[in-house]
Amino acid sequence: MNGDDTSLHADTGVTSGLFVERSLNEIRFWARIMKEHSLFLRLGFRAEDTQLIQEANQFYRLFEQIEQTAHSFNNQTDPEQIRRFNSEVQQAATNIFAFKRKVLGLILTCKLPGANNFPLLVDHTSREANYFRKRLIELNEGKLQALPDAIIKENVFFLRIMADHAKFIGHLLDPSERKLVDVARDFSNDFDQLLYQAKDLESMRPQSQTGPLLDQFLDQNRVSVSSLRDFKKTARDLIEQCKIKSIIHPLLADHVFREADRFLEIIDMFDAHLTGGSKS
Template identity: 80%
Template structure:
């Protein structure tokens, strides 16, 4: 373990613990008033990840790697618990035991996939078993492209139906990213033969263009929502949440591009 391990761990925990904290809030807002136990559980997870985020922000690159390793184990336990909570909520919704609640099944599944991703990343960091670059490029893009496709669908369904142009734009992004997801899955099934630098470089370039466009759309939507200039039931924090995840994906694409071309 090294300084790089500390820096990477803190970066992952800072970003994803905030995401988990916000998931707790969004799920709570979608529960019915009578769902007191679920609301209490969501509040518990909000406090848990708020504390984790605060602890991570108080650490720096000079922290003892073994301390960070133990911290990762603690965070892994909390992430496992919120993942189980999200899957429980999904089961209740799909078995029609929460009629009238406002959490889409796909949204709950979406948040559980992000928790599973975070948990796996912590395991990879602590064991030192990170994917080789070609595998990492494909795996990360398959994951994040689906996340972006989901975001476009959520935006389209949470905008007021009278916002016809924005709804159409969201639907177009959804269709675009669905296609990119399937292209990524095709590349995945063709590996290792598909893992040539030219193919992977083109793969990253194509995805970057679409993610930048979606990121800009999210930023515009976020700014309009915060200024109360469009009609929707999108919480301003949710608008910022999906924008930050697009920014995260772009950062990952750029990092892969630098490693692939030897510029890093």
């Protein structure tokens, strides 16, 4: 079961067992993501940015420890212990969010000339930290959105993440990889359009929250996310085999693949609850 099961118990609150399972799922996934963000940011700093490099290394170690702790717990762990753990992790996510926004400010005010972190990439990683932070707060407060709200909100968030990924891939591939750059650009355009559609649906709430519209919304997004995930998997494999020219770190290639895979899990979970599992 995916930890992003956002709204099954919107009326009754989160049961203890589900609370523990969902919390651990979220932390195991996102702590690894935060740890890897720390590495990617560090790799993009200049050699003289010693303070920023030190801070990034500290966050790497912090989230590595959080990830290990999360794996030491299981679904039978005392919910109160998990609640306290969620609060600790939420503070760590808040702190790395603040660090990322600080770095973004330095880049946008031209105080890190020659560094290799795109402003959009730093903003992107900060949005994910904020998502993680808010998810832990929601879990601890037992506040869950109704299914239609959750479907639209999650898709708006993840469609933008996928659009960003396509842009990063296109810019980090060597310019001589013309065919792959074109494919990445096409994915970027596709997900920009899907994001605009999702925002339109969002602005039409609550009238837009009908079963047929949401069902079509999920189906359409699933097709594009599946294609992008397969492209990311191919790119990851080619990078690992040194078959294409790029400055994409192999771990970054796997990182974006895992996020697409998680989005697909979320879409499938929402679809199953929307349709009562009636689809084949």
